[in-house]
Amino acid sequence: MTTNSPNNTAAILMEALPYIQKYSGKTIVVKYGGNAMTDPALQQSFARDIVLLKQVGINPVVIHGGGPQIGxxxxxxxxxxxxxxxxxxxxxxxxxxxxxxxGGLVNKQIVNMINQAGGRAIGLTGKDGNMIIARKLVLERKAAENQPSEIIDLGHVGEVTDIDASVVRMLEEDRFIPVIAPIGVGRDGTSYNINADIVAGKMAEVLNAERLLLLTNTPGVLDKQGTLIETLSQAGIQDLIADGTIQGGMLPKLACATDAISAGAKSASIIDGRVPHAVLLELLTDQGVGTMVTP
Known part of the structure; x- marks a missing residue:
């Protein structure tokens, strides 16, 4: 049986069926970034994944970064x-x-990309409708013993204090796909730059999302031998942090995932955005392409 045989195609569709039924009508929050955002072929596969999810009755909400473009x-x-x-x-x-x-260049590129794939995307920033209320992030660096801590001023870097997701829910009900830039606004009108992973996690909390997907440039969470860990409980994460297996840039992503689950999201996954159609493979196949974090 060849890979493109009718029987193989039917088997793939039947494998996806229970997942489509499980997620139908549910919200999936996707943080879009990394290689998936800069490679043209991966951009197209991502857009088609998002459109297909919406077409079969699943509600994707896209939160995007844009660090390299800003730089x-x-x-x-x-x-x-x-x-x-x-x-x-x-x-x-x-x-x-x-x-x-x-809010302009990257957001509109993603909106156009999804629309060209047959979707109905609407671009937003957290400032629209005061959706993401933020405050200045205070970064405190511990000093030597008996010395005062150092407060580092990051300028207009913010942290989320509140999210009003009514606009997102309205768009979902109207068959649109929200695409959100992680820019927040303070109570005094000050604009803040916020980490996209954090915004995605907070949005998943507020929307009581079924899944949170964080696209990265790694296969997922790896053990000390470099092997992918396909499923991790919150307790398991703490064990791996304690023994040094999890460190560096993976720590804030897992913190974001566990916070979302603790607040009501059913599960969160850190997936390899370098894999074509990573979103579909993670959601609608038995194997997936990353690490799923569970309660």
Whole structure:
């Protein structure tokens, strides 16, 4: 039996059927970033995945990043990027660039991409309808013993304090696909640049999403031998952190996933966005393409 035989095609569709039934009418929050966002072939496969989900009655909500695109524009205008603990220091001028790139260029590119694939996407930022209320993120770095801690000013970098998801729910009910840039607004009208993983996790909490998918440039969570861990409980995560298996950039992603689950999301997955159709493979097949975090 060849890979493109009618029987093989039918088997694939039948494998997907129970998952389509399980997720029908449910919300899936997808954080879109990494290679999947910059490789043209992966961009097309992602757009088609999102359109197919909506077509079969599943409600995808896309939260996107755009760090490399922001860095490129800053470089073009002669402004150097500075990072502290992986977060971009965002002064007023940089914030203008962030809003231009995330809320304009990148957001509209994703919307157009999904629409070209046959979907009905609507682009938003967290400032629209005061959807994402934020406050200034205070980064405190511990000093040596008996010394005061250092407070680092990151400028317009924010953390989420509240999300009003009524606009998202309205779009879902109207058969639209929300595409959201992670820009928040303070009570005083100040704009804030927020980590897209965090926004995706908080959105999954508020929407009581069935699944949270975080696209990354790694296969998922790996054990000490480099083998993919397909399923992890929250207790298992703590064990792997304690023995040093999980560290570095994977820590905030898993914190985001566990917070979303604790607040009501059914599960969260860290998946390999470098794999074509990663979203469909994770949601609608038995094997998946990443690590699923469960309660």
């Amino acid at each position: 490129n524009l800053l470089k073009q205008i002669g402004k150097e990027s500075h990072f502290v603990d992986g977060m971009r220091v965002t002064d007023a001028e940089t914030m203008d660039v962030v809003q231009m790139v995330l």
